[in-house]
Amino acid sequence: MTPLLEARNLTKIFGGGVFERKQTVALEDFSISIDGDRPSVTAVVGESGSGKTTLARLLLGLVTPTRGQVLYNGRDLRTMGAPDWKVFRHDVQVIFQDPYEVYNPFYRVDHVLTTPVAKFKLAATKAAARTVIEDALRAVGLRPEETLGRFPHQLSGGQRQRVMVARALLLKPRVILADEPVSMVDASMRATILASLRAMTVERGISIIYITHDLATAYQIGQNIVVLYRGSVAEAGDVECVVKHPQHPYTQLLISSIPVASAERTWTTEMVADPAIRVTGQDGCTFADRCPSATSPCLQTPPPLFRTAPHRAVACYLYQSAPALRREEMVAVFAAPVPPKAEPSGPPGSGEAQHAGV
């Protein structure tokens, strides 16, 4: 069966032109696939410079990969014709990180909502269009009367971002690619937006690729998680295992750096080196220069993924006794998405907790 959206061995290298000798590997040998019949939430976590936004842009066909390909319904985005693109642009919606850049400052915010309604004929009359738009705005916690008719600069960053979530909801897509959708939103609103994203998977069967730097929200809405470090997968698998018992030294560092919102002080005072941008030609593991357990093989060849458990893979020589996986086989460790009916019920009001069935 053909997956809905698939990335095969994606690599993107920036630079290396006439004026710049330095090449930057933004993403290296990344593979993922989204199944159309079984909606899933895949969280991609990484710091800035880890390649997560490059991944989003590649999956959307906004940049062309240096190597590898992105397939939608089995067709390569680079060779797809106009009718297929129209389907793609309806089915795959994106919520970008920076809600400043997506608006044309000369248009009212209504523009981003009425354009898709008109383009994809979502409503027959003007009144119906207005209803559809207002419903979508309310679903993300905005008051339509205070939002419509405003210019982007009259809304806060959080409000602008919620309008973008509403726009994605409006189209009833099959995949939503959310690139840091809640990084500019307050805590009480963040929970509301995440709950509506989560509900989309369960109730409307929309798959979500949730790209973030925030492990806590990734843990809350993801079934599977991919941890990126400087363009390479460090660790991947079931979100419960990865977050509770990180195996890769980078994931361990990341989790220990998170300021936990509890009465307990978890921050210790160890200093770590500043990450530098990686240059091609540098061999070995991307984390080797910061890794406390680095040994000589780490500096020579990049580690493959080792399958340390049925539902997780770690790119680290510490686990080389486990069977190695090729990069394109990474998706095999993702736990089968739970069908909507088998959801265990969470505490009241918490929405649908999604424990990936292991």
Next chain:
Amino acid sequence: MIADVLRVQGLVVHYHTPLGAVRAADNITFGLRVEERLGLVGESGSGKSTLALAILRMIKPPGRIEGGEIWLDGLNLMTLSEEEMRQVRLARIAMIPQGSMNSLNPVMRIRAQIADALRDHGVRLPKREVDERIRDLLHSVGLRPDVASMFPHELSGGMKQRACIAIAISLRPRVIIADEPTSALDVVVQKQVMETLARVQKELEASVILVGHDMGLVAQFVDRVGIMYAGKLVEVSPVRDVFTQPLHPYTRLLIASLPSLQHKGSFQGIPGLPPLLRDLPSGCAFHPRCPHAVDRCRTEVPRFKEAGTASWAACHLL
């Protein structure tokens, strides 16, 4: 009783808009102790950044400080002239603004920007001593000396943020106000920057007000937390108590809205929307969203009162 280095008394800030006055900070009273780290948290529009700016008297029209007193070491900042206030800023009370990496001048080297701050506040030293002082400052925030001759674009986000901390501490202020100092940084870098801030604070024996909405950062960094809602301070408690026994219903719901790394599905949004500051509900501004609201909450504004050994809160139910 520990002395307060900074005391804010009944501070009121209004923004005058064509639609009427917006009460962005309404009767704010709190004290900041010597060497204390105080967190000010709240959702966007709750008035936390306004309060931070008001303490520095940096509110710009259409905003205006309508009343109240700001005492810094026995000096009422509200009585100072504009020029006197300008000298107090940075020298005695410094700010690390939100997104402060963008507050660096892109066409000036870091050295020139620090030297500028020193010169403007009357520090007259030979060039060699200025250079030495800049090197010490950069060292104390964990930056190499050669950063001094770099332009901002040559630095990473975390380095720029540390350069801003270096400027903020260049005149050894008594109070440092940090408004979301790490909101654009990665967690690993955020931790380094906060450690830097903690270290220089200890060295200077300064007090810090950390303004932000990241409860995790607040939990890990501060001693006491002030929670703001709709322009009012609704609770001030020791950080431990905020997480273990929050007093105000809003605090309780805010804590419950935080995504946990321990339990799945264990967070929920606060029902309703934050109110509009120019059109606040009657009585307690939180009553439309409060699960415990009684009739009194709808009519009478709760007083900000002592509600525990070390806590203050504004709620009729306490």
